[in-house]
Amino acid sequence: MVSRAEVFAAIRRDLRDGLSNRAIQRRHGVNYRTVREAAGSAWPAQRKQYPARGSKLDPFKPVIDAILIADLDAPRKQRHTLVRIYRRLIDEHHMSDVSYPVVGRYVRERRPRILQESGKAPSKVFIAQTHRPGEEAEVDFGDITIRLRGELVTCYLFCFRMSFSGKAIHRASLSAGQEAFFEGHLHALQSLGGVPTGKVRYDNLRSAVAQVLGFTRARVEAERWTVFRSHLGLEPFYCQPGIEGAHEKGGVEGQIGWFRRNHLVPVPEVDSIAQLNALIDAWDAADDGRRIGSRARTIGEMFAAEQPLLAPLPSEPFETGRWFSVRVDRYSQISVRTNKYSVPVRYIGRQVRVLLHASELVVYDERTEIARHERLLAKCGTRLELDHYLEGLLRKPGALPGATALEQARATGKFTPIHESWWAAARKAHGDSHGTRALIEVLLLQRHLPHDLLVDALAAALQSGALTADAVALEARKISESQPVPETVTDLDAQIDPIPSLTARRLAHLPADRRPLPSVAHYDQLLRLPRAQKGIS
Known part of the structure; x- marks a missing residue:
């Protein structure tokens, strides 16, 4: 202005x-x-100050003040409510033409002031604090909005901020649960290179606090959190519940807002949470060069003095994920936290183990990993991988056109228009059943071929009219062989064909054949004999 x-x-x-x-x-x-x-004159004249306009409530303000002062000594359950004050002004003092909201605004303004003036309520004063290096830190969660694979989603930003230097480490996740809480701590402390030796301030997150005991700072902690903080050597300090406790960790409250405004505007577009966290790590490193307020030194310079004073990290690892034991249903799916995820069809009916992380889950059959999924954001969702159903679809090719896994593969771009065109041509040439089965055999090739290479091979096979899985594999081999060898590869033995033939693959597992090559030298003596001796007439 x-x-x-x-x-x-x-x-x-x-x-x-x-x-x-x-x-x-x-x-x-x-x-x-x-x-x-x-x-x-170059100086503008001072504007004339007009007296404030009077209010119809002015004659009754001393009466209201007297009522509020009398309430100071009244029993707690027999003090004036706003309705009672309004009724007394009308009945006893003949107040008219003054609305209830006008009286309410004045009472809400005057009641806390009268309490403070009488000494029965503390004044809201903020005391400046000095933090010693390497001792104190603050932790909080904030929500952020990103564009994940073209879709606008809300995820969560964990922040761990050192109070002395202002050094902050951030970590994004698809949930704000205990898994994200633990993973954020581990990432932050590993990035900082140590553990604060004093108090770490928290609000009353469910990941850490199971119950708030009255109006004290005593808390019943979540059991896994007690074990986790004991493992790392963290000493928590829990702030007052509600908005009154926000000022007790104002540094991290302001830090999340500053980070959101300066690094997440405009809304970032990423393909995965891992990609977003790589960007966040780069932004955290760049923030070391800025100064907070009027400080003489940068964040990085102050943290360089603080870092040697941190306590060392524990040498033993801590599993931040949560284990579940679930059974695979007849749809080849497992249910975790109200959401369903697919596993290969050969595990139907078996008991499997699931390790749930903040942004993904991993499925194990005993010690073998059999599936890995990005964690779903909403509840009662389903995430299916088309590759998990291919063996079953070979026996039931008619189920592929309406399969939910196929629709999700189309939505994520794994099933491309090239797949659609090749499938349509194969069904036209071989019939619906055989053409669909040929497509499924092509999809099985992607377990051994890169996705982009398989799409290029499908396009080449479609152009040449080759509508079988063997033809697609051959086209993929041609494309792979035509690609130039990277300059970094100098050893001829290291130049391994990415798509070996079936014969070469089988021969590679046989021992070396040290026998001499076959010879026909003893047949050469027949060439020197006359035709009659050879018995040829």
């Missing part, structure tokens, strides 16, 4: 340039009095 002094300066400049009074009025949107005043 332009100040009045700046307007005066612009008017005086235009007057010196010879502009007329009317032209200056149009240019600056002022009247002739303002132009005349600016011509006379």
